[in-house]
Amino acid sequence: MIEAQGLIKRFGTVTAVGGVTLRAADGRITGLLGPNGAGKSTTLRMLYTVLAPDGGEAWIDGISILGEPLEARRHMGVLPHGAGLYPNLTARENIEYFGALQGLARRVRRARTAELIRRLEMDAFADRAAKGFSQGQRVKTALARALVHEPRNVLLDEPTNGLDVMAVRTLRRILVELRSEGHCILFSSHVMQEVAALCDELIVIAGGTVLVQATPEELKVRADTPSLEEAFVRLVGLEREGTST
Amino acid sequence: MTAVWRVFRKEFGETLRDRRSLIATLVLGPLLMPALIGVVLSLAIRHGGAPSDRPITLEVAHARRAPRLVAFLGQYGVRIEPVRADRDQARRRVERSHGPLLYVPRDFGARLAAGRPAPLRLYADESNRAVQAHVQRLSALIAMYGGAIARLRLVARGLDPQLLAPIALHPIDISTPQSRAALVLGMLSYAILFTMLMSGLYIAIDTTAGERERGSLEPLLTMPVKREQLVYGKMLAACAVMGVSLILTVGAFSFALRHIGLDRLGMSVNFGPAVAAGIVLGCLPLIPVGAALMTLVASYTRSYREAQTYVGLVLLVPTLPLIFANILGLRPRPALMAVPSLSQHFIIMSLLRAQPLPRLDTAISVTVTLALGVALMILAGRLYRREKLLG
Numbered sequence: 131m132i133e134a135q136g137l138i139k140r141f142g143t144v145t146a147v148g149g150v151t152l153r154a155a156d157g158r159i160t161g162l163l164g165p166n167g168a169g170k171s172t173t174l175r176m177l178y179t180v181l182a183p184d185g186g187e188a189w190i191d192g193i194s195i196l197g198e199p200l201e202a203r204r205h206m207g208v209l210p211h212g213a214g215l216y217p218n219l220t221a222r223e224n225i226e227y228f229g230a231l232q233g234l235a236r237r238v239r240r241a242r243t244a245e246l247i248r249r250l251e252m253d254a255f256a257d258r259a260a261k262g263f264s265q266g267q268r269v270k271t272a273l274a275r276a277l278v279h280e281p282r283n284v285l286l287d288e289p290t291n292g293l294d295v296m297a298v299r300t301l302r303r304i305l306v307e308l309r310s311e312g313h314c315i316l317f318s319s320h321v322m323q324e325v326a327a328l329c330d331e332l333i334v335i336a337g338g339t340v341l342v343q344a345t346p347e348e349l350k351v352r353a354d355t356p357s358l359e360e361a362f363v364r365l366v367g368l369e370r371e372g373t374s375t
Numbered sequence: 376m377t378a379v380w381r382v383f384r385k386e387f388g389e390t391l392r393d394r395r396s397l398i399a400t401l402v403l404g405p406l407l408m409p410a411l412i413g414v415v416l417s418l419a420i421r422h423g424g425a426p427s428d429r430p431i432t433l434e435v436a437h438a439r440r441a442p443r444l445v446a447f448l449g450q451y452g453v454r455i456e457p458v459r460a461d462r463d464q465a466r467r468r469v470e471r472s473h474g475p476l477l478y479v480p481r482d483f484g485a486r487l488a489a490g491r492p493a494p495l496r497l498y499a500d501e502s503n504r505a506v507q508a509h510v511q512r513l514s515a516l517i518a519m520y521g522g523a524i525a526r527l528r529l530v531a532r533g534l535d536p537q538l539l540a541p542i543a544l545h546p547i548d549i550s551t552p553q554s555r556a557a558l559v560l561g562m563l564s565y566a567i568l569f570t571m572l573m574s575g576l577y578i579a580i581d582t583t584a585g586e587r588e589r590g591s592l593e594p595l596l597t598m599p600v601k602r603e604q605l606v607y608g609k610m611l612a613a614c615a616v617m618g619v620s621l622i623l624t625v626g627a628f629s630f631a632l633r634h635i636g637l638d639r640l641g642m643s644v645n646f647g648p649a650v651a652a653g654i655v656l657g658c659l660p661l662i663p664v665g666a667a668l669m670t671l672v673a674s675y676t677r678s679y680r681e682a683q684t685y686v687g688l689v690l691l692v693p694t695l696p697l698i699f700a701n702i703l704g705l706r707p708r709p710a711l712m713a714v715p716s717l718s719q720h721f722i723i724m725s726l727l728r729a730q731p732l733p734r735l736d737t738a739i740s741v742t743v744t745l746a747l748g749v750a751l752m753i754l755a756g757r758l759y760r761r762e763k764l765l766g
Contacts (some may be wrong), residue, residue, distance in 0.1 A: 175593075179596075179597070180593055180597060180762075181762055182762065200599045200600070201599070203597055203598065203599040204599045205520050208594060209594075210590075210593040210594050210597070210598040211593075212590045213590060213591070213593070213594050214586075214589035214590030214591035214592075214594070215390060215591060216385075216589075216591060217589070218389045218391075218392045218393045219385075220387060223759070225379075227385050228594070228598065230381045230385075230598060231378060231595075231598040231599070231600050232598060233377070233378075233379060233599065272594065275594065276594070301431070323599065334603075373573050
C-alpha cells in the first residue's frame, strides 16, 4: 500500500508538485493520469525516494519514506521512466545484479531471475548482452529487475512508452497477474486508453495537484459523460480555467 | 560492506568484459607507453651512443692547401675524402649531406707561414646530433694541431710554451652510471603515473556520467543501498583497474629497459623485479586520489562527452608537480614528500637511482597521499547524495 500526504517539490522557484495526497491500495492497479508536465514523474520519484520532498510525507506499507528510506525501498519495485540497462551485461546479469543489491542470496536471486525470465517470455534474449536490445526487450528486462525481490508495491513511470502492441500486451498481462496476487500497483501515464483498460482507480493530476481520485466509473459520473477521455479533458480543462481566472 | 563489494564486482567485471575499454585501459597505455619509450631510447643509443668510437668521415675541399693538417687529422682516425668545391658548392653539398666539410681557403698556407691566423671553414649542420658530436671532435683536433704549432713557434723564439696555458682546468664528472640514466629516465615516472591515472578514466566516467546518460542511474538509486556505498564500490572498481594497469606498466617498463642496453649510453638502470615491486608499492597510494578525483569531476558533468573533456583536464593536475620538479630541479625533502604525485615521482627516481630515500620521507608520502585519497572518496560519497546527480 502506498500513501502520500501533502507531498511538495520545488525546483528553484517552480513548484512542480504542490501538495499531492493519494492512496494506492493492495490488490488494485492505480493509474496516475495527467497531461505532460503535470507532476506525475516528480510525484513518483519522491515516492520511490530518489527525490526528497520539500514538504509532506509518504508511506510504503506503512514505512515512512523520510524516516526509513532504505527499508521503504525494499518494499518497492521501480520501473523509472526510460529505465536504462548495463549494455555489457546480459539481461539475466542485469536482473541478478539488482537482486544482489536488494540483498538476496545468490541461490535465491538466481531462482527468482530464472522464474521472471520465464514469466516475461524473455528466454530468447536472456543471455544476450543488453547492448542491442529492442525497446520491448529493454522494458521487460527492466521490469524483471524491478520485481526480482518480490516487492509488494510496484511503481512504474510511463511503462508503455515506445512499446509495440505485443510488448504492451505482455506488460498488461503481468500487471493484471500481479494485481491478482495482491500487489499494489501504481503507474503513471498520459495515454487514456491504457489507463481505461487497466486501472481500478484513477488519480488525475494537473498543475502539481491531485484533481480527483476515483474509480473510472465514478469519474464518468462526476464529469457527466460516458467517455473517460471526455471526463479527463473536462476535469483538466476546468482546472486550467480555474487557475487562469 | 556487502553492497560495496557487490557494486565493485559488477563494475570491475563489466569493465573487463568490454573489449574496447579493456584495450584502451589495460593494453594501449601500459604496453604502448613502455614500447614507445623503449624505441625512443634505443634509437638514442644507436645514434647518439659513443660517437668517439666511430671514425669521422670529413670531406675536405682543397686538401692540397693544407697537407700537414690533413695528415694530422688522418692520424687521429679522421677519414679524409677530398672533394672539389668552391664555397657555394661546399655549402650546398652540406645542406644535403649535413657535413662535416672542411674548406681550406687559398691564403691558408701563406698566412700560416707568415705567423698570422690562418682561416679554415668547417661546414656542418649542427642540428643533426651525430654531426654535432663530430664537429666537436674535429674542432678539438684542429685546436690541438694549432696548439702544437703555437708551442713550436714559442720554442723557436726561446719562450716557455707553458706561457700559453695559464690555467689548467680539470672537469671531474661525479655522475654515476645510475644517476646519468635517471636524467634520461626522468620521463619514466611521468609515463608510469600518467598511464596509471589514465587507465581509471574510462571506468570513472562510465560509472558516473555514463550511468546517468544511459538512464541506469535512477533505477540503481531505488535499491536499498546508501548512495555513498554505490559510489565507494564504483571508485574501488576504478582503483582495481588502475592497480592492474600500474602493475602491467611497471612490468613492461622493467622488461623493455633491461632489453635495450642502456649501458651503452654509459648508464645502468636499476630496474629488476625488486625495484619494480617497490615502484608499484610506492605508487599504489596515489590510486585512490586519482579514482576519487576523476569520479568527483565526472559526477558533476552532464554527459559522457563533457565528462571526458573535464576528467581529461583533471588528469593533468597530478602531473603538474612532476613538470615543476623537472624544471626547478627539486630534490626530495620531507615537505615535498607531502605533495601527492610529486612524492611518488621521487620514490620512483630514488629506486631507479639506487639511492634509497629516508624512511620518514616514504612514510610521509604514503600517509599523506592515502589520507587525501580517503578524504576525496568520502567527499565523492557525500556529493553523490545530491539530487542534481540525476541531471
